[in-house]
Amino acid sequence: MKIAFMASDAVAIPAIESVWKNPKTELVAIVSNPDKPKGRGGKVSPNDVSTWAVSHGVLLLRPEKSPDKDVIEALKNAGAECVVVMAYGRILKEEFLNFAPLGCLNLHGSILPELRGASPIETAIALGKTSTGVSLMRIVKKMDAGDVADVVETEISPRETGKSLREKIGIDAARLLERNFDKIAEKTLVFTPQNEENATYSRKISKSDLYLDFSKSARELDLRIRAFGCGIVSINGEVLKIGEAFANSGGKNIKFGMVASVSKDRILISCAEGFLNVQKIQAPCAKMLSVSQFLNGYKIDHGVVFDKFENEKLLK
Known part of the structure; x- marks a missing residue:
């Protein structure tokens, strides 16, 4: 079975490699997004999927x-019989959806109909979910609303981060796709409509x-920091980044955002409920440091x- 893969994010690479390596499939092309400026210097660079395609000699x-x-x-000239999409954007x-004889399928990073939309992986952590997954589905005009053929459940560990969950989702997406290669080729996938009443939508972060x-x-706030990679705070307009923190238990507080305690290894900040126990923090134009290192050169007073x-709601 000759497959074309559409992706622009590294989360799709394990699934791409499953097509590349499996003797039942041939990866005939990759469709990705154009090169974009990256980093502070704005240097134009290919995304991870494009880089993979070039390094493996796959039509890009x-x-x-x-x-x-x-x-x-x-894609027709390349012989594509099926198109698989994941995080293409x-x-x-x-x-386009109808040209391939074996169809156009999508790998979505949640168990649909929950968390349709642009940021299902990070949003699952930020909402405090204990599990999520990957869905193999048809693509239709309405966002992530197509019928679902198969799913894999992915555990969200107690200290999961957006980065670590993306890695797990990528591996599970490959496993889900690979176990359905025969059914895709034989056109024997059984699709089940989603329950629209249970649909939720994650927006772009x-x-x-x-x-x-x-x-x-x-x-x-602990969940958000882990989901999005850091949290941003400011004192009188000076921006700091919190790279790691824990939620300490406590009652309801009246003064939100007040530094309740400063010691050599932590900064406690009062929240609506409990205290954010800051472990790693970064000053402008500096590296992320432990609190003890940070306080050697930067003062935060009790x-x-x-x-x-005020944060916008994560679900649309």
């Missing part, structure tokens, strides 16, 4: 917009979601209050 297509007739023609038109809203509980922010 990078259309500027949603794949058009030229992309379809190129562009809307696919109906003519922005930098503003990293700012910590201390009117939330310490547990909620009783100081961090600036207020």
